[in-house]
Amino acid sequence: MPRWESDAQGRLERAALELFETQGFERTSVAQIARAAGLAERSFYRYFPDKREVLFTGNELEAHLVAQVEAVGPEVTPFEALLTALGTADEVFRSREFLLRRVRVIAASPALAERDLIKLADIAGALARALERRGVESGEARFVIDVAISISRRATSRWLADPDATFSELIAQAAAELREAVAPRAPVR
Amino acid sequence: MPRWESDAQGRLERAALELFETQGFERTSVAQIARAAGLAERSFYRYFPDKREVLFTGNELEAHLVAQVEAVGPEVTPFEALLTALGTADEVFRSREFLLRRVRVIAASPALAERDLIKLADIAGALARALERRGVESGEARFVIDVAISISRRATSRWLADPDATFSELIAQAAAELREAVAPRAPVR
DNA sequence: TCGATGACAGCAGATGCTGTCATCACATGG
DNA sequence: CCATGTGATGACAGCATCTGCTGTCATCGA
Numbered sequence: 001m002p003r004w005e006s007d008a009q010g011r012l013e014r015a016a017l018e019l020f021e022t023q024g025f026e027r028t029s030v031a032q033i034a035r036a037a038g039l040a041e042r043s044f045y046r047y048f049p050d051k052r053e054v055l056f057t058g059n060e061l062e063a064h065l066v067a068q069v070e071a072v073g074p075e076v077t078p079f080e081a082l083l084t085a086l087g088t089a090d091e092v093f094r095s096r097e098f099l100l101r102r103v104r105v106i107a108a109s110p111a112l113a114e115r116d117l118i119k120l121a122d123i124a125g126a127l128a129r130a131l132e133r134r135g136v137e138s139g140e141a142r143f144v145i146d147v148a149i150s151i152s153r154r155a156t157s158r159w160l161a162d163p164d165a166t167f168s169e170l171i172a173q174a175a176a177e178l179r180e181a182v183a184p185r186a187p188v189r
Numbered sequence: 190m191p192r193w194e195s196d197a198q199g200r201l202e203r204a205a206l207e208l209f210e211t212q213g214f215e216r217t218s219v220a221q222i223a224r225a226a227g228l229a230e231r232s233f234y235r236y237f238p239d240k241r242e243v244l245f246t247g248n249e250l251e252a253h254l255v256a257q258v259e260a261v262g263p264e265v266t267p268f269e270a271l272l273t274a275l276g277t278a279d280e281v282f283r284s285r286e287f288l289l290r291r292v293r294v295i296a297a298s299p300a301l302a303e304r305d306l307i308k309l310a311d312i313a314g315a316l317a318r319a320l321e322r323r324g325v326e327s328g329e330a331r332f333v334i335d336v337a338i339s340i341s342r343r344a345t346s347r348w349l350a351d352p353d354a355t356f357s358e359l360i361a362q363a364a365a366e367l368r369e370a371v372a373p374r375a376p377v378r
Numbered sequence: 379t380c381g382a383t384g385a386c387a388g389c390a391g392a393t394g395c396t397g398t399c400a401t402c403a404c405a406t407g408g
Numbered sequence: 409c410c411a412t413g414t415g416a417t418g419a420c421a422g423c424a425t426c427t428g429c430t431g432t433c434a435t436c437g438a
């Protein structure tokens with residue numbers, strides 16, 4: 001919390017999102033972002049270790065998911081624990097409009113797409129540690145988490161396109177779709 | 190096929206892997222790699238667009254998987270098509286020892302880990318296009334592919350640890366594990 | 379033999395990122 | 409109301425990645 005100039009970090013984030021939208025990520029220099037936020041280039045790096053990180057602040061999602069996983073009782077399957085955790089993930093989403101802007105900017109830049117994947121991997125790591133604390137073997141934990149993340153991506157993509165659906169419904173729907181897809185012998189007709 | 194100095198690209202790859210192993214990725218400069226391979230820094234960028242790419246040449250895996258997916262008949266489920274494609278993926282793996290060195294170097298550097306994830310995402314994109322050509326809807330294709338990749342990671346991790354197992358067996362085993370994990374109600378006892 | 383092509387080196391420059399040090403705004407205690 | 413400390417900020421310098429351009433030389437084709 002800055003002492004006399006308020007919310008420098010927020011100003012940098014907003015300026016960066018704006019500039020990335022209009023000029024693209026690569027064609028926006030750090031100096032430009034800083035100037036637009038009324039700061040020097042050097043100060044940008046006091047708030048973010050990295051030009052890309054300006055779009056990836058906060059750990060709320062990770063913290064939320066880990067807390068949810070740790071909250072359910074020991075009789076629950078790892079997979080079910082993850083699904084119920086994901087079911088309430090929309091609590092930490094910002095507005096759909098904000099998410100959409102962000103998704104578009106990220107999709108437009110390979111460098112940002114990489115960072116996005118790394119962030120997901122970080123969350124997966126945190127969840128893996130949480131599951132291991134429940135006694136799940138490491139490799140199995142990773143596996144179940146990867147699958148849960150796949151479900152989450154499916155649900156999120158639908159959620160961005162469909163303003164009316166509940167996120168937890170979409171999670172359940174994706175899980176059902178998965179069970180169908182992996183069923184040993186899908187009777188074609 | 191170079192005309193008077195042979196295999197400059199291969200020399201750069203080997204020098205880079207060596208240097209990354211001994212010094213780490215960040216502490217190795219492009220100039221150093223080039224010198225070790227007997228070239229100028231500028232020439233490195235003729236062969237690789239990017240310092241990281243030196244460990245990620247070739248599309249054999251992607252080409253193999255796409256070809257396999259396109260080879261199976263239309264009656265086969267997308268999920269099954271992906272599994273059979275993955276079952277023969279070890280044909281394009283190099284030696285286990287080489288893979289292990291590579292995996293270790295990549296795991297030791299966040300920057301390389303990012304690039305690894307992007308490469309996987311590229312493969313996922315290519316597979317999605319292949320499935321769409323079979324008439325699978327885009328979102329569903331992505332979803333099934335994400336799940337198949339999760340299976341593949343599980344199998345690969347086991348394969349690196351267990352020299353005796355067949356890759357296709359490990360794929361089948363992971364698929365079975367998945368079916369069990371997502372089963373509606375796992376009777377605990 | 380001569381012109382085209384491909385492989386390479388060297389140089390200059392933009393940008394990302396880091397270290398260092400001075401400076402400034404404010405809070406506090408006197 | 410002022411002195412002093414603390415932490416945020418800025419100015420400056422420096423290194424590395426990556427790019428564009430130019431020049432040089434070996435080889436190839438006619």
